């Protein structure tokens with residue numbers, strides 16, 4: 540595909556911008572100027588605190604000051620409109636010394652580009668751009684297309700909610716999240732839970748006093764057990780390869796080996812199945828932890844729960860929806876292979892289109908490895924492969940989704 544190397548270079552520039560929460564703007568501006576050369580007009584929709592009141596919203600953990608969602612739109616005649624949504628925020632790199640190179644320096648290795656955010660999801664954003672540029676080169680870029688680039692996907696989803704509140708919608712939405720060129724139609728519920736345990740501290744050699752870190756561990760174990768018990772309600776999960784994990788992703792406690800800590804704090808990410816809501820899962824967690832607090836071993840500690848960040852409701856598009864068929868057909872036409880329909884064990888902003896806006900949405904994006912981990916990478920050839928699918932899919936969606944064929948039975 541022409542321009543592939545040009546866009547790999549553009550991906551290098553994007554990865555070099557460490558667009559962690561609060562630092563997304565510079566990377567968004569790179570995308571805005573690229574889209575403007577393709578005839579898109581860009582505007583910015585600021586993130587505001589009141590977004591957190593909307594159904595499905597998360598509770599942002601970092602300042603919203605100066606943060607906006609980028610909306611780039613192209614007008615034109617088409618039977619239907621299409622929207623591409625991608626997030627520009629990336630998760631922190633972890634310990635940089637564990638990486639082969641500096642996490643945001645990016646480098647290429649055996650056809651892959653390594654760097655934080657290369658896989659989740661700057662590679663996908665570049666994939667969609669490459670497709671649009673290919674259509675532009677063939678004078679085939681026309682119709683109503685919106686390209687939405689949001690912050691806050693990893694921690695609340697409120698960037699996409701801001702665009703929906705501003706009326707940015709379409710007849711179909713596609714998200715180039717990493718799916719290994721498969722079609723991801725659903726997402727599980729995801730809730731973050733902050734656990735803070737305080738005690739009064741003591742000399743480690745004194746009569747055994749309640750240790751907040753022990754209590755934090757006990758609470759985390761209780762929540763993990765509850766998550767497993769709740770997940771058992773989804774009897775088809777295994778067949779769909781869906782996992783509801785509870786992950787203690789952050790923890791801190793204490794400041795001296797010979798002192799009992801005065802405080803321990805942890806933050807968990809908890810997966811849960813439909814039809815539970817985030818509010819219902821929160822209530823279950825609060826009940827389970829309250830029962831634990833009656834345990835004598837916790838005497839002397841105070842446990843406080845809070846639910847900042849993600850409060851993602853489960854979502855699912857029917858596997859026989861015309862949008863799924865359209866993506867599958869575009870993939871087959873581009874590659875003469877079949878794309879699989881996937882159900883992920885995490886979530887994406889597709890949930891807001893499906894749940895809130897009633898717009899069909901799927902994820903379809905490049906082949907990646909180690910996203911959120913050390914040496915995260917994207918397979919560069921899959922960016923080209925995915926762009927070939929999008930170059931067929933976008934005109935097909937602009938022509939309008941075909942209604943589901945009636946069953947002959």
Ligand SMILES: [Zn+2]
Nearest residue numbers: 626659660716
């Ligand atoms: Zn992502």
